Amino acid sequence: MAIIETYRRVIDPTDCDMLGHMNISRYFGCVSDAGLGLMTAFGLGHDQLTGGRRQAFAMVHSDATYHREVLAGEWIYMRSGIADVGRRSATFQHWMYRGADDTLLFDVTAKCVLMDLKARKATVIDEDLKTQMQAFLVEG
Secondary structure, eight states: OOSEEEEEEEOOGGGBOTTSBBOHHHHHHHHHHHHHHHHHHTTOOHHHHHSTTOEEEEEEEEEEEEOSOOBTTOEEEEEEEEEEEOSSEEEEEEEEEETTTOOEEEEEEEEEEEEETTTTEEOOOOHHHHHHHHTTBOOO
């Protein structure tokens, strides 16, 4: 399975700054939603966040590259995968593409820590979750 589509939308004019391109904060809004899409795919969906496990990954570090500007009215989509799974953290990778021509617009590597949402602290990634995450490992 490895890399999957985790998000898609059309960019609204309200997503853009006074220079006419998508504002930096909107990029990370897309990353946040793509992260939820990826978590849902490996078993940490809404039901597990609000009940069930009560665990979620929280970004603690990111490294982003902006390849091309994004304009209002453009359709974008994001693809995501997992680069590494550790004891308490995982490294997620997200790529944003222009829907019309599949041009890479933006990418980010995000170090995320698994949080116990009740205790509000990092927790260990158990073997069951680690196994579910393995299906989304990015090769190379």
